[in-house]
Amino acid sequence: VLLFGTLMYYAELGMDSGFExxxxxxxxxxxxxxxxxxxxxxxxxxVGRLIGSVAVILGIVILALPMTVIVSKFNESYGAEKxxxxxxxxxxxxxxxxxxxxxxTDNGRTV
Numbered sequence: 001v002l003l004f005g006t007l008m009y010y011a012e013l014g015m016d017s018g019f020e021x022x023x024x025x026x027x028x029x030x031x032x033x034x035x036x037x038x039x040x041x042x043x044x045x046x047v048g049r050l051i052g053s054v055a056v057i058l059g060i061v062i063l064a065l066p067m068t069v070i071v072s073k074f075n076e077s078y079g080a081e082k083x084x085x086x087x088x089x090x091x092x093x094x095x096x097x098x099x100x101x102x103x104x105t106d107n108g109r110t111v
Contacts (some may be wrong), residue, residue: 004029004055008043011051017044033059 005026012019018041019025028041032055043049 001026001029001033004033004051007051008048011045011048012043015044015048017042017048019043019048029055032056034063035059 002022005024005028006022007025008028009019009022009025012025019028024041031038031041032052035056043052
C-alpha cells in the first residue's frame with residue numbers, strides 16, 4: 001500500500017490529478033488494491049495508469065483469490081458441523097420413539 005501510494009504520488013506529480021501527498025496516494029492504493037474503487041482519485045498520466053493496473057492485478061491476486069480457499073474451507077467445516085447436529089437430532093428423535101440404532105424397538109420388533 002505504501003509502495004503503490006508513493007509510486008503514484010511521484011508518477012502523478014504536477015499532473016493536477018488529486019494526488020497532493022503520499023498519504024492521498026496511500027488512500028488511493030488501499031481503495032484500488034481492495035478493488036473498491038470509489039473514483040475520487042484517478043491517475044491521468046500513462047505511468048500512473050500503468051501503476052494503477054499493476055495495483056489492481058496484485059489486489060486481485062493477493063486478496064481475492066485466497067478468499068475462494070477461505071470460503072471453501074468454511075463451507076466444509078460448516079457442512080461437517082451441520083451433519084453432526086443433524087445426527088444428534090435424529091438420535092434424539094429415535095430415542096424418544098423408542099428405536100435403537102439398528103432400527104429395532106426395545107421389545108425386539110423391527111420397525
